[in-house]
Amino acid sequence: AAGVIQSPRHLIKEKRETATLKCYPIPRHDTVYWYQQGPGQDPQFLISFYEKMQSDKGSIPDRFSAQQFSDYHSELNMSSLELGDSALYFCASSSGGVETQYFGPGTRLLVL
């Protein structure tokens, strides 16, 4: 069965640079979620989209923005990167807001 696809899988950036993470949900899933997970921490909810509209917002910094496109894929744009942004970024998708979320493999971001 098709799973959530994230790209790139690994990313190295310098401080103050910009990064774009991409997420392709499971086919026919209309909801996408973004999470940030630091070392030894639980996933922190950043933002979610349902039917291309922002549905909820968590602890997403103002330097980050995201959107969901007409084909339901989503992109997380991160600007003015800081060392503390180094983390695993997971995307998850579901069919509707309360249904089970399935996670992608994650993008490991390292900011030097």
Add this chain to the structure above:
Amino acid sequence: QKEVEQNSGPLSVPEGAIASLNCTYSDRGSQSFFWYRQYSGKSPELIMSIYSNGDKEDGRFTAQLNKASQYVSLLIRDSQPSDSATYLCAVTGGFKTIFGAGTRLFVKA
């Protein structure tokens, strides 16, 4: 107080024993409850979902939900070394899912 609380562990059980993982949540309006397993550096993998009070069994796993007590648990029977991982409790209300900090489980061979 965190919205979803779990004992961080580590919880250590011998192979073949029952592992019991617990989770409490604060939002009474929560609708959906999930247990995920996460190996180090990997993405969370769904183990169980539960939506109504009572028990739900799937193979060696049983999830229990008590909305009145705002409590959800996961029992793992016949624990195997491959079950050693961090178990995340997740609670959903609307379009937001809150994860607990996770319980680290070690199953000793």
